[in-house]
Amino acid sequence: MCGIVGLYLKEPTLQPQLGALFEPMLAAMADRGPDSAGFARYGDEAPEGTIKFTLQSSSPTEPAKESGQRVAERMEAMRNVLDQELTWTQHAEAIVLRTDVDEQTVKAWLREQWPEATVMSVGRRIEIYKGVGHPRIVARRHGLAGLGGSHMIGHTRMATESGVTLCGSHPFTTGRDLCLVHNGSLSNHNTLRRRLQYQGHSFETDNDSEVAATYLAWRLQEGDTLTQALEGALVDLDGFFTFTVGTRDGFAVVRDPIACKPAVMAENDALVAVASEYRALAHLPDIENAAVWEPKPARIFVWEQGAATTLGSRNLPHTFRRA
């Protein structure tokens, strides 16, 4: 199983309530994924030249919650070594670090000085928070209901292909301000992982969804647009999937060519939302007057700041298309 939820608020006056509207969506999908949960929040934008890193501890022995003092010491150490502008906010179990130091330097320092810290997300807007446990508890731990922003992408996990761990939970980062959530399972992920490892990519887990995330990150690095990368995924990924990709300005949804996994979308004047089941949308404002539909198989649906496009993929090999 697994559950997917996404919410974009077109109505700016609702944006401070994003987390409060999103938390019941995530909780409604707990039946589909009670193991672990996570969400990407697109909130305030870091100034030009600055990026945010969201960090969580991945060590099973070290509690995810570090004392404020310990974190402060680490951050001070980092600031002294890198000798650059660096601020941080500690949430319950995550640290959002803001700096103008480049991404590779920060990651190298973390690898050496704080190997338990996992970089959940990198970007000017995105922050990814996740955890093991019932989605309601994970949401509460991260104070989801109090977070604002323009959009959020979330996931509730019922693990099938790999262990229940912090790193195995979704969303996965797929590049700056990008993330991926996945409902389904891939059958060629080992082959694809080896191919990506040859390309120089490394993996935190043996999770199939991480392979999909890394695949998309690789395509985007190679210069693909998001749509091209997702079209590539329809060809190269074998298995069942509904993917939702969070972007700086919105989100994209794509289902496998036989639409094995569910997805429901809704749009009204105030919002655009996606979920595995309608239940997750039932409490959204003015949902009675929303258009509600299911995205077609092997079509890429992109919603970004006021422009919705459904891209046909007529040239793709449909498994059941006959000549």
Added chain:
Amino acid sequence: MMRTVSLETHSVRQVNQWLHEQNAKLEEENWQITEPQGRHALACGLDQALKLTIDGHAGYYCAGMNKQAEVVIEGSAGVGVAENMMSGTVRVRGNASQCAGATAHGGLLVIEGDAGARCGIAMKGVDIVVGGNVGPMSGFMAQAGRLVVCGNADEALGDSLYEARLYVRGTVESLGADCEEKNMTPEDQTELAELLHAAGYRNTFRTEEFRVYGSARRLYNFQIDQAGPDR
């Protein structure tokens, strides 16, 4: 007399239990469920000639295994509405998600909006009338019964079809393996007219506007003595 129960104040299990209590003896004929909010497994396993209205969107497997009852969903329905229905009628005013009427043996399922993928998958004798379009792979492995589509059918209609008959008024994106267009016989016209009438579309669509599709009988191990009359 109408008995109205809200799913905001009662659990699905409790409401289904009340409905099942009618199975032994019909004491309350008219029921209404309010605030369904897309909840799953509403009104499953009914076995009584009662009338039930669901006032909103239903989740998965609504009215599954229905016998005798007349169920109206005043919104859309999730995956597998009326799956394995035996008799009675289920009407969806909005759209239905995938696998509507899956494996159903009898009764009538009417979807006034569109149906998603695999509508009528493995149907075993049910009649399904869809006012709008059906999604890809509709009628997949359908064994018996009639599927009427007043709009268009998406890719791979009737893939691996057995002996169900599929009527489509609009375009068919593509036919699935072993599905082919048949000649519309006078008997087909008559049964189609009856189905449109039963679904409430008698004055909306004309039978001449439809085409009929069936199995080419080349795919499965077909033995003529196991089939009904060849139409």
